[in-house]
Amino acid sequence: MSTNLELFKAIVERGFSQGDLTVADDVCDEKLIEHQYLTRTDLPGPQILKAQIEDARRSIKGLRFTIEAIVESGDTVWARGKASGADPRSGKPVSIDVMDVCRFANGRLVEHWGVPDRFALLHQLGALPPPPNRM
Known part of the structure; x- marks a missing residue:
């Protein structure tokens, strides 16, 4: 069984960085509670992930x-990351900060902010x- 940190890193690396959607089937609970705006x-x-x-x-x-x-605290992983790439319309480089809080239970992602x-x-x-x- 993977640790919560390993599960979170798989979401980031396989999912967001590589575009591997199967990571969602591997880590998400069917009743995932999602709090991210929009x-x-x-x-x-x-399917949410x-x-x-x-x-x-x-x-x-x-x-x-x-x-x-x-940082991992109990059943929760707190992470700060950087998402970077290019705007698909202009090709202009972009980079933004991202904060994530993920709660896990029984080796599955059950709640995300x-x-x-x-x-x-x-x-x-x-x-x-x-x-x-600001002068």
Whole structure:
């Protein structure tokens, strides 16, 4: 049986970085509780994660997800990472921070909170005004 850290790393590496949707079948509970804003929750657990992977890889071409800090506490994994790649429309490089909290039970992902920095993505794409001059 894999540890919770290994399961989380598989989601990041196989799923988000490589686009391997089968990772969702390997790690998700059918009754996964999803808390990430704008994520579909009307699907069985593995399908939720598959949709997240597909959406992320559609939003950032050549998506690479790097774990920058990770902590396991009891049944929960807390992680901070960096998602990088290119805007699929312009080809412009983009990079955003992502925070994830994943709760596991019996070797399965049962609950997830995710916070991708969508404001940073919008700013890098020119969809938000530049920050005010701070002189």
